[in-house]
Amino acid sequence: MKVLFDTNVILDVMLDRKPHSNVSAQLFSKVESGDITGYISATTVTTIHYLAKKAVGAIKAELEIDKLFTLFEIAPVNRAVLEEAAKSNITDFEDAVIHEAARHVGVDAIVSRNVKDFKRAILPVYTPNELSKIL
Secondary structure (H helix, E strand, O other), X not given: OEEEEOHHXXXXXXXXXXXXXXXXXXXXXHHHHOOOEEXXXXXXXXXXXXXXXXXXXHHHHHHHHHHHHHHOXXXXXXXXXXXXXXXXXXXXXXHHHHHHHHHHXXXXXXXXXXXXXXXXXXXOEEOHHHHHHHO
């Protein structure tokens, strides 16, 4: 199964945001073991870098980004993705971009804690708890 991880799920693990981090970390383990193929959007990388640099400094931010590159495939954000997101029925543009990036790389689902933001998504969108039960 190919799954795109929304930025909030990545941050839950990186920042150990309880109670969400436990099940999200279990999903990371599924990616690490090869049980699922994990993707993140290119925009997630920029957001994580920005937040990590502010929180822990540039050197540690780079280390966190390197960890993401080791674990996840990157769903590119290019003109086609942005144009589709702009035409999307998903009202939040950031979520629309993530959805369209996921579609363009052919994932089976998106995992997010903000499922309500993806109510008009074409792809299935699961909470970490829901995806964990499916797997």
